[in-house]
Amino acid sequence: MTEAAQTREERATALKGLGTARKRVEDVRFTQGKGNYVDDIKLDGMLFGDFVRSPYAHAKVLSINTEAATALPGVVAVLTAADLEPLGLHWMPTLAGDKQMVLADGKVLFQGQEVAFVIAEDRYIAADAVELVEVEYEEQPVIVDPFKALEPDAPVLREDIRDQLEGAHGPRKHNNHIFTWEQGDKAATEAVLAGADVVAEEMVYYHRTHPCPLETCGCVASMDKVNGKLTLYGTFQAPHAVRTVASLISGIAEHNIRVISPDIGGGFGNKVGVYPGYICSVVASIVTGKPVKWVEDRIENLTSTAFARDYWMKGKIAATKDGKITGLWCHTTADHGAFDACADPTKFPAGFMNICTGSYDIPTAYLSVDGVYTNKAPGGVAYRCSFRVTEAAYFIERMIEVLAIKLGMDAAELRRINFIRADQFPYQSALGWEYDSGNYHAAWEKAMKAVDYEGLRAEQAKRLEDFKAGKTRKLMGIGLTHFTEIVGAGPVKNCDILGLGMFDSCEIRIHPTGSAIARLGTISQGQGHATTFAQILASEIGIPADDITVEEGDTDTAPYGLGTYGSRSTPVAGAATAMAGRKIRAKAQMIAAYLLEVHDDDVEFDVDRFVVKGAPERFKTMKEIAFASYNQAIPGVEPGLEAVSYYDPPNMTYPFGAYVCVVDVDVDTGVTDIRQFYALDDCGTRINPMIIEGQVHGGLTEALAIAMGQEMAYDEIGNVKTATLMDFFWPSPFETPNYQTDWTTTPSPHHPIGAKGVGESPNVGGVPCFSNAVHDAFRPFGLTQTNMPHDHWRVWKVAHDLGLHG
Ligand code: PCD
Numbered sequence: 182m183t184e185a186a187q188t189r190e191e192r193a194t195a196l197k198g199l200g201t202a203r204k205r206v207e208d209v210r211f212t213q214g215k216g217n218y219v220d221d222i223k224l225d226g227m228l229f230g231d232f233v234r235s236p237y238a239h240a241k242v243l244s245i246n247t248e249a250a251t252a253l254p255g256v257v258a259v260l261t262a263a264d265l266e267p268l269g270l271h272w273m274p275t276l277a278g279d280k281q282m283v284l285a286d287g288k289v290l291f292q293g294q295e296v297a298f299v300i301a302e303d304r305y306i307a308a309d310a311v312e313l314v315e316v317e318y319e320e321q322p323v324i325v326d327p328f329k330a331l332e333p334d335a336p337v338l339r340e341d342i343r344d345q346l347e348g349a350h351g352p353r354k355h356n357n358h359i360f361t362w363e364q365g366d367k368a369a370t371e372a373v374l375a376g377a378d379v380v381a382e383e384m385v386y387y388h389r390t391h392p393c394p395l396e397t398c399g400c401v402a403s404m405d406k407v408n409g410k411l412t413l414y415g416t417f418q419a420p421h422a423v424r425t426v427a428s429l430i431s432g433i434a435e436h437n438i439r440v441i442s443p444d445i446g447g448g449f450g451n452k453v454g455v456y457p458g459y460i461c462s463v464v465a466s467i468v469t470g471k472p473v474k475w476v477e478d479r480i481e482n483l484t485s486t487a488f489a490r491d492y493w494m495k496g497k498i499a500a501t502k503d504g505k506i507t508g509l510w511c512h513t514t515a516d517h518g519a520f521d522a523c524a525d526p527t528k529f530p531a532g533f534m535n536i537c538t539g540s541y542d543i544p545t546a547y548l549s550v551d552g553v554y555t556n557k558a559p560g561g562v563a564y565r566c567s568f569r570v571t572e573a574a575y576f577i578e579r580m581i582e583v584l585a586i587k588l589g590m591d592a593a594e595l596r597r598i599n600f601i602r603a604d605q606f607p608y609q610s611a612l613g614w615e616y617d618s619g620n621y622h623a624a625w626e627k628a629m630k631a632v633d634y635e636g637l638r639a640e641q642a643k644r645l646e647d648f649k650a651g652k653t654r655k656l657m658g659i660g661l662t663h664f665t666e667i668v669g670a671g672p673v674k675n676c677d678i679l680g681l682g683m684f685d686s687c688e689i690r691i692h693p694t695g696s697a698i699a700r701l702g703t704i705s706q707g708q709g710h711a712t713t714f715a716q717i718l719a720s721e722i723g724i725p726a727d728d729i730t731v732e733e734g735d736t737d738t739a740p741y742g743l744g745t746y747g748s749r750s751t752p753v754a755g756a757a758t759a760m761a762g763r764k765i766r767a768k769a770q771m772i773a774a775y776l777l778e779v780h781d782d783d784v785e786f787d788v789d790r791f792v793v794k795g796a797p798e799r800f801k802t803m804k805e806i807a808f809a810s811y812n813q814a815i816p817g818v819e820p821g822l823e824a825v826s827y828y829d830p831p832n833m834t835y836p837f838g839a840y841v842c843v844v845d846v847d848v849d850t851g852v853t854d855i856r857q858f859y860a861l862d863d864c865g866t867r868i869n870p871m872i873i874e875g876q877v878h879g880g881l882t883e884a885l886a887i888a889m890g891q892e893m894a895y896d897e898i899g900n901v902k903t904a905t906l907m908d909f910f911w912p913s914p915f916e917t918p919n920y921q922t923d924w925t926t927t928p929s930p931h932h933p934i935g936a937k938g939v940g941e942s943p944n945v946g947g948v949p950c951f952s953n954a955v956h957d958a959f960r961p962f963g964l965t966q967t968n969m970p971h972d973h974w975r976v977w978k979v980a981h982d983l984g985l986h987g
């Protein structure tokens with residue numbers, strides 16, 4: 182037997198399990214253009230839908246005339262709110278407990294809002310017909326500023342809930358107010374602020390941006406009237422939740438709905454929500470009896486689907502004169518746009534913003550958030566961050582810098598003094614979280630050493646001297662960040678979406694010849710789940726990763742799960758995968774013992790086999806055991822080798838990282854040159870180092886985009902100024918710096934394999950790091966805070982306002 186000749190190590194290597202830089206199995210298809218995306222789906226007789234959208238940000242809809250459009254040859258129907266109303270589908274519930282118009286019902290509330298849905302025989306006819314629909318609007322005053330929205334005489338945006346004093350998250354204090362969310366101890370925090378040696382205060386704005394995935398959102402709805410089954414293909418990050426919601430909204434029994442997320446070209450939170458296009462396509466398919474495809478274009482994606490951030494965070498941070506932080510206070514004004522369609526676990530209307538004490542041991546803290554309606558697109562998704570965690574990290578990492586300035590202290594040292602110490606974990610934060618594990622000081626020192634922090638500061642001082650002496654026009658900035666993420670939503674006890682607990686699942690079937698299929702409740706959008714989840718299993722059950730198929734995204738076959746976002750797949754579905762694997766192994770142990778004619782306890786697992794304790798030459802490989810499970814009648818053991826696990830995590834996981842960015846800023850042009858970026862990530866046990874590195878590169882590049890240019894900008898009458906990639910910054914390899922990646926490993930104590938998420942971390946840590954670098958360059962000239970994105974114009978303006986242009 183060849184297996185016997187191999188060493189233990191060789192056998193382990195052959196599995197390509199945990200820790201292996203295994204090449205992504207999905208890329209064989211993707212790099213050959215053989216992916217299967219929603220727009221690749223072509224069904225017999227398929228029709229195409231397209232939207233008439235509002236050019237105004239706030240207007241009454243006086244009339245809609247569809248005659249000319251309907252008369253165009255090839256047009257099948259034009260739907261308006263009046264057509265959806267009898268079905269009760271002209272409005273739909275949002276994930277945040279609000280409701281949203283599917284098609285304009287009497288008025289429009291943001292530019293790009295869906296007004297009518299044209300269904301035609303092809304995509305081009307549909308687009309032509311859109312132009313023929315005549316809508317009469319009466320413009321209304323527009324509010325794009327959340328502070329103005331709360332003024333006493335502000336126009337009422339949401340007529341439908343006018344004077345309604347109670348919202349989904351408690352009392353409303355104004356017609357444009359959505360909720361107030363409070364965490365922590367207000368009185369104690371205010372007392373600390375009042376008695377502190379030093380208090381630094383700042384308004385930190387995290388601008389509105391958009392996930393803008395390469396593939397826009399879309400779906401194909403196919404109602405089979407013969408068997409009563411609806412199949413819905415779509416770019417869904419949570420296919421099972423979509424099935425449940427579709428059933429609840431449409432009244433179609435859930436077993437008659439099949440939701441399929443095929444390959445997805447990037448999600449980044451954009452594909453978590455439910456959009457009018459999905460509802461309209463389903464209705465259109467039911468009405469016409471034909472499959473209906475709807476796929477957005479880029480402008481539609483940017484103007485109408487879920488945005489991210491738009492948080493105005495007013496902060497106060499208190500410390501002793503030698504820099505020990507004593508208290509943190511934050512009030513956030515959250516601009517949610519026209520409808521509250523924020524994607525957060527139900528009990529967290531501002532997501533996990535209460536992780537805003539960051540990596541620091543802050544004894545007293547208070548956070549309040551006011552959600553506000555404005556005439557902008559709805560959404561509020563976690564664009565590469567677990568539910569408002571990037572906002573929280575940006576806030577605290579800016580406040581630390583602002584405090585360092587006030588104290589006249591080095592910002593690296595200020596962090597060092599305040600980090601939660603390794604011996605304090607599990608750490609209970611003042612705003613209610615229990616951090617599972619961390620070693621911040623170790624990560625920080627490793628980072629400082631890797632970049633030669635002292636050396637960088639010396640170089641910076643020299644540069645400043647040269648600048649002042651007129652020898653250079655470039656300033657040097659050093660950006661620092663130590664972030665703590667919170668991912669893995671989440672424990673069913675406090676995390677649900679629309680009442681669905683946020684557990685996740687894995688089901689495994691081992692085939693007679695010893696290969697396997699694993700199905701999960703999550704869905705990859707490019708993360709490489711087919712590669713990594715097979716690796717978890719390879720280590721757990723001793724079957725090579727190459728012999729394990731991982732399948733996700735088809736609700737008819739996959740076990741129920743809440744999907745992929747918030748870096749939850751590894752913490753939750755990854756845990757389920759390990760647990761299901763352990764069930765397989767437990768059964769395999771019984772089978773092995775039977776075959777080896779010893780007691781169950783006398784065999785032990787050894788990489789890819791069970792061996793008789795003390796007699797390693799007597800063993801059965803997992804392959805042999807798999808076959809035996811189908812071929813032998815084993816007393817007391819059911820045939821077959823399958824297992825399923827539904828995993829409810831006991832806690833979140835708390836990945837963290839230490840980042841350093843070095844930038845050269847040309848004060849005359851505002852051009853910034855990121856000359857070094859060092860990123861140390863700790864995501865606990867590392868499943869696939871190569872995938873992790875790719876995730877970090879991707880997340881950092883999105884962070885670069887957001888910090889340095891990407892923005893959803895509106896003018897004062899609500900026109901979207903950045904609706905195409907001409908204006909919306911998408912970094913190319915040209916702007917993207919080289920990244921130096923590094924790691925430490927602090928396993929999660931409660932996760933079965935000790936892994937934490939990593940996909941979002943680089944964005945959460947990256948944005949403050951880039952931004953801090955730009956701020957740091959101007960620190961000697963008195964800059965404490967300026968708004969992102971730090972595009973060339975804004976940077977030039979900062980230099981100008983500081984008098985650096987002579
Ligand atoms: N320790 C560890 C961790 C992790 N990992 C890996 O890595 C990844 C990731 O993971 P995670 O962190 O867990 O995550 P997930 O859940 O899977 O995913 C999610 C994320 O992911 C990221 N990344 C990405 N990539 C790509 N390519 N694409 C995409 O889309 C994306 N997205 C983004 C986002 S945004 Mo949200 O949704 O906003 O909330 S959230 C998110 C996978 O594969 C895994 O397995 C490993 O290896 N290890």
Ligand SMILES: [Cu+]
Binds near residue numbers: 562565567568569570
């Ligand atoms: Cu977020």
